[in-house]
Amino acid sequence: MKTVLFGLDGATYTVLDHLMAAGVMPHLASLASQGVRANLESTALPLTPLAWTTLATGRSPGHHGITDWIRCQRRGEGTFIHLFDSRDNHCPTLWRRVSDAGLRVTALNYFGLAPPEPINGHTMPGFTSGRHLRRSSHPSDLFARLSAVDGFDVKVLGMDFDVETQGLQEMDREAWFPWIDHQIERDRVWLEVLTHLMREEPSDLTAIVLDGVDKLQHLAYRYLDPAHLPTEPDEWEQRVVARCHDYFRMVDEYLGRALEIVGPWGRLFVVSDHGFTASQEIFYVNRWLHDQGWLTWRGDVPEDDAEACQTDRPAADANLVDLEASRAYALTPSSNGIWIDVAADEFESFRAELESGLRNVVAADGQPVVTDIKRREETFPGAFSEQFPHLTLTLRDHSFISVLNGRAAVAPRSAPVGTHHPVGILLGRGVGLRTGTAEDSYNLLDIAPLALHSLGLPIPAELEGEFPAALYDPQYVASDPPRIATESPAAEPSEAAVDDEEAQFDAEDEAIILARLKSLGYIE
Amino acid sequence: MDQPTVLNDLTNILADLTADWETSLDAPIGPQTRLIGDLSFESIDVVHLITAIEEHYGRRDLPFEEVMMQDGKYVDEVTVGQLSEFLASHLSA
Incomplete structure (x- = not known):
């Protein structure tokens, strides 16, 4: 359909x-x-x-x-x-x-x-x-x-x-x-x-x-x-x-x-x-890490005066931090993530200390700024888990972090701006x-x-979601239940095969749909 | 892979990439052609060029930072000759 x-x-x-x-x-x-x-x-x-x-x-x-939008790769002194x-x-x-x-x-x-x-x-x-x-x-x-x-x-x-x-x-x-x-x-x-x-x-x-x-x-x-x-x-x-x-x-x-x-x-x-919501404050996470003694700036990094999460040059932003001399840092605002760079035997204790510190970051009203800290192995399981920052933060107003140097770690915005919900x-x-x-x-x-069900196609078993049956009339779902495919699709069919299958599908599909709709009283 | 072949490949890739751009170049693309000064490249165009090169050679492991960065910072300009030299050395390795 x-x-x-x-x-x-x-x-x-x-x-x-x-x-x-x-x-x-x-x-x-x-x-x-x-x-x-x-x-x-x-x-x-x-x-x-x-x-x-x-x-x-x-x-x-x-x-x-x-x-993320971009992947930062450490190359010598810089980030590519x-x-x-x-x-x-x-x-x-x-x-x-x-x-x-x-x-x-x-x-x-x-x-x-x-x-x-x-x-x-x-x-x-x-x-x-x-x-x-x-x-x-x-x-x-x-x-x-x-x-x-x-x-x-x-x-x-x-x-x-x-x-x-x-x-x-x-x-x-x-x-x-x-x-x-x-x-x-x-x-x-x-x-x-x-x-x-x-x-x-x-x-x-x-x-x-x-x-x-x-x-x-x-x-x-x-x-x-x-x-x-x-x-x-x-x-x-x-x-x-x-x-x-x-x-x-x-x-x-x-x-x-x-x-x-x-x-x-x-x-x-x-x-x-x-979704979307309003961001009311800005968390300069690298500034906070610097204040804790865990991050070293590369030279004299000016303080942001534009309430910005990044500049218009993300490549330059990723090079603000002296990675060799830092134990934790954020590279992109969009990741809301913190990378940890300590010896393996220190990792668990350092991560726990870092998480504890983040939970204690408070704004001027005394309330915590960080409401959730996600560990990558728990939040992003899979073959690419290690490509995520070690920690992903959720802030109380769902803001993105700033990777710039701020006057203080947390600052209210002069006016709300939009952020992702x-x-x-x-x-x-x-x-x-x-x-x-x-x-x-x-x-x-x-x-x-x-979408696959709507098109009359089977749903591959490896998909992680479920067919949202409650969006449909129960009678309709009973007449057109989702089919689960247990095997991966075969190799890409030839162009001619695609044309043949398409013609066949159209005719069969139309007949099946018409029969279902008639049985449900949608059409005479 | 020898450098004349790589230079020829790179010239073709760049000609296709910039086919409908307005550039200040009034001569054919060659080793002296500057990506920014002559072909009006912006940083995002470098990303697309790298992708096109990777697709052409079927390689995603070429260390482009060696030609695009110096002392931890991005270079201000790259010539076609520099890029083809870099590619020839890595594609023949």
Whole structure:
């Protein structure tokens, strides 16, 4: 059955409920009232590359191997930076599995699609500079074909890292509007590509991620979450709120178009990789480690005066610390992680001392700043467990740590900014799905089983999640139960075999679905 | 692998990578071509170049930091010649 995963990076009901009630997102409101909705828990570290890869593979980060945006490798006195890409994901994706089953897939703007792997369908990667989208898309002529479509400026689809970095910290007031406009235009073109491909070259599974939701919320969360909205907004604040609403209104308009294209015979799920909340303070963890005598800066590192977690040069940030002379350090804010570098026989006692110290970090109100400390072997089990920092922190406001040098270890922010929350969203509408709010909370690991079942495919036994049966009418599930595949799929079928299987599947699938729907009274 | 072959490979990779870029280079890519000064590389482009090279040779173990870093800091410029020399020495090892 035609299935769409409509991904909103960082979407949270806290914001969306307000926007639906205000009439900004009527199509989402309709989907929520006519379909099913539930909470969707993120990965233990709610971060885009880990989370979307977990959704796409049905495997947890310790197994798929994506641990962060970047991997820092110690090289002599310095740290060499690698960006994670598709080659670092060691588990088959939904795109791969669905394609191998002879169906067609479209995956747009997802993390981890580059370098591209040949599949039956289309892939255009997210989080990729516009200069490299052409070479990173599949099939190789996709970029050129889309460029030829009237009204498509496909170069805008690429990520401008300079622009994105601006949104992670406060900007001059007038700079906000062109920055928000950039997000609106970029995601509008992604959605044009989505609806164009859904109409002209439809796939069995279509998936897109809109990362503008995340970016807008990082910068403008206090103008989106009703709990933080200014009670007496000035003229500029009113314009910011209106412009943010324009973004969500645009997304909603295309959601409506996608729902229309899917029609009554398919399913559309809206998913997020994590939720969002407000960050109210900043924890300069390397400053704190330095204060404890466990970290040595490399030279004279200036104190941050911009309430920043990092500078716009992550490679330089990773070299702020003298690793040779330090026993513990953080390299990236996104990892919320601390690496320990002590002799093996000291490790257990040092880690315990470090954990105890972290639990005793308090803010000006006397309350602990660190609310959870996760050990990598317990939190990220799997073949890639050792690629995670030894400790992953959860802060009381879910902030990311700062790797910079602060004036003090903990400082309040002058104004709240957006940060990732571990609970995101899952909504769905379509054949067999029930109406209302599901009481259970689901996990990103459950989305691959959900999508595979929706497509009529078996669920591989190695997937860690479960088919979320409670999203469906019990009668429908009884007529179309999930099938568990105990064996790994065979080697990639030939192109001809894919065509044959596709034709066969379409006919058989349609007949089975019609029979099920008739038996349940959905159709006469 | 000899350096002329590597240089030829690298030139082709760079030509494909930069095919639709606006660069200040008005001559064919050669050993003297500077990634930043002539091809307008930004740091993210270096990442993509490394990926393209790794994909071309089917290797992910090449120590690019030897040519991209000096004294623990990233270098300000790299020429095609320097890069092909580095690759030739490691691909023939």
